[in-house]
Amino acid sequence: MKPITRRSALAGIGAAAFALGHSRKSYAAKDYDVGVTDTEIKLGTTSPYSGPASAYGVYGQAQTAYFEMVNDRGGINGRKVNLISLDNAFSPPKAVEQTRKLVESEEVFAIAGFLGTPPNAAVSKYLNSKGVPSLFLTSGAVRFNDPKGFRWIVPFYPSYVSQGAVFGRQLLRTKPNGKIAVQYVNDDLGRDYLRGLKLGLGARASEMIVKEISHEMTEPTIENQIVECKVSGADVFVQLSASKFAAQAIRKVASLGWQPTFIINSNSASVGATLVPAGLENAKGLITARWEKTVTDPAEADDDGVKGYKAFAQKYMPRLNLDDATAIPGYNNAAAIEHVLKLCGDNLTRENLLKHATNLKGYTPPLILNGVKIYNSPDNYDAFHNMQLAQFDGKQWVGIGEMISLEDLKILSE
Numbered sequence: 528m529k530p531i532t533r534r535s536a537l538a539g540i541g542a543a544a545f546a547l548g549h550s551r552k553s554y555a556a557k558d559y560d561v562g563v564t565d566t567e568i569k570l571g572t573t574s575p576y577s578g579p580a581s582a583y584g585v586y587g588q589a590q591t592a593y594f595e596m597v598n599d600r601g602g603i604n605g606r607k608v609n610l611i612s613l614d615n616a617f618s619p620p621k622a623v624e625q626t627r628k629l630v631e632s633e634e635v636f637a638i639a640g641f642l643g644t645p646p647n648a649a650v651s652k653y654l655n656s657k658g659v660p661s662l663f664l665t666s667g668a669v670r671f672n673d674p675k676g677f678r679w680i681v682p683f684y685p686s687y688v689s690q691g692a693v694f695g696r697q698l699l700r701t702k703p704n705g706k707i708a709v710q711y712v713n714d715d716l717g718r719d720y721l722r723g724l725k726l727g728l729g730a731r732a733s734e735m736i737v738k739e740i741s742h743e744m745t746e747p748t749i750e751n752q753i754v755e756c757k758v759s760g761a762d763v764f765v766q767l768s769a770s771k772f773a774a775q776a777i778r779k780v781a782s783l784g785w786q787p788t789f790i791i792n793s794n795s796a797s798v799g800a801t802l803v804p805a806g807l808e809n810a811k812g813l814i815t816a817r818w819e820k821t822v823t824d825p826a827e828a829d830d831d832g833v834k835g836y837k838a839f840a841q842k843y844m845p846r847l848n849l850d851d852a853t854a855i856p857g858y859n860n861a862a863a864i865e866h867v868l869k870l871c872g873d874n875l876t877r878e879n880l881l882k883h884a885t886n887l888k889g890y891t892p893p894l895i896l897n898g899v900k901i902y903n904s905p906d907n908y909d910a911f912h913n914m915q916l917a918q919f920d921g922k923q924w925v926g927i928g929e930m931i932s933l934e935d936l937k938i939l940s941e
Contacts, residue, residue: 562636563875568868569609570594571629572639573646578616579744582770582800582853586642586665587612589857592843593865603868610639617744619649626650630659637880639864640664640683642856644715645744647671647680655679660881663863665856668715672908674885679877681884681903683863684856685911687719687792688726689933690816691767694790695727696936697814697916698735698763702788708738708761710752710776712768717741720767720792727936737761744769753779763788770794770801770853777805777813790814798823799850802919811921818914819855820894824923832893859892866890898930 562569574587594608602608611633615622622645629635630653638654638661641647647664654661655677663683664671667690671682698705709724711717721739725732738759742749749772756764757780764787766776773795780789793816795801802810820827827833836858840847847854867883868875887910888902895901900912913932917924 558874558876560636560876561634563606566606567609568603568606568875569611569633569635570637570639570864571611571613571626571633571635572641573613573615573622573625573629574641575617575643575646576614578618579771580617580643580769583617583642584614585847585851585853586857586860588844589847589854590639590641590861593839593858593861596839596843597861597865603865604872608865608868611635615641615643615646617643617646619645622646622649623653626653630654630657635659636875637662637877640681640860642666644668648715651677651680658877660877660884662867662880662884663860665860666716668719670715674906674908678905679881681881681908683860683910685816685818685914685933686723686909687716687767688723689911689936690793690914691720691723691725692727692936693723693816693914693916693931693933694765694814695724695729695732696931697727698788698790699728699731702763703731705735705763705788706737706759706761707735707763707765708740708756708759708787709736709765710740710742710749710756710768711766712772713741713743716792716794717767724765724767735763742768742772749775750779754783757783757785757787761787763790765790766795767792768795770797773801774805777802777809781806781809788814793817796917796924797850797852798919798923799848800853803850807921810919813919814927815917815919815924816914817917817924817926818896818899818911819852819859820896821852821924822855822894823849832895835893855894859894862892863887863890866892896930 574584575581576584591610591612594610598607613625615625640661640663642665644666647666661680667684667687669686669688711721738756740752753776773791796815822833822836870883871879885905891901901910903910913930915930916927918927
């Protein structure tokens, strides 16, 4: 897949179609902020189309393709969505540069929140100071749930602390005498997951964790660290990293003949992006947490959300491998943004957009598992309130047990 420097959901739509009616109605002018006209809503985002995390570029492609679909259906309340998506190379400085371009040169109405903790962390202060909403960014770092300090930065997906705590509680239940080796990426993602794991293990954490080792996102390989984890005597391996490194770890664990209880974080659980490169047989038995539907699961074939996604992919992303779950959060992100834009009606100010984005209730994006509760408030931006553990059977992820309430874990605000 070629690196992409700029994508737009208006690609292919003649400029003349938007030349008509661009003068604002005098009575509606007060309801518009920058980036909005009678016929257009201009949004911006960035994505890692190049660099060490380019496998996640499909997330940005899914956002853009979704709004192409929206425009083909007539737009939102009569307005087309112009989503400008620029390459951030998963580099914080590049993310800042491109985001400033979107805000100051392109004059976008809002940022369609993008994927990744480091690039989002790099732009949050800037966007917040400018009063530009960043909606439903895909990172579970707890730093982003800060309504008082960063009211314009609205996260969406479950926190990494919550997910780590779910893993810890599961291990206490199923491997109470286990010896745990943990490998994590040395950034907010890895550190939050590790903190959650220890919260879930509680007083047993220092006793059960026999090895902790971190790596940098820029490292070419982590295979030597896997050897160190095996040598520690651990019979549980928890890896909290990115797809590239998860694939390396899965292959290395198999080649060593090591057979630990093996847990990976949801960020690395894409069948197409991680498990296929690692070898599906090597991945059998892996455990993760989930809240999204598996679109290739035969049991989900008749689900309306899954059928809609498959039709979308066939028309707007025909080269997408449906096993690559990286596109799914981009699709859900765009669907949630469409939802709040619809609620805004003709009052398309940033304040009104933020109000609707932080008062979610009664809405679930199309590819969220049935039974997952989603709601937030101006005082607490955490939107997901439960999740399910899942195990890989060699072909797909299969749910383990019932939904787990994050409120019961009492760590949402940690």
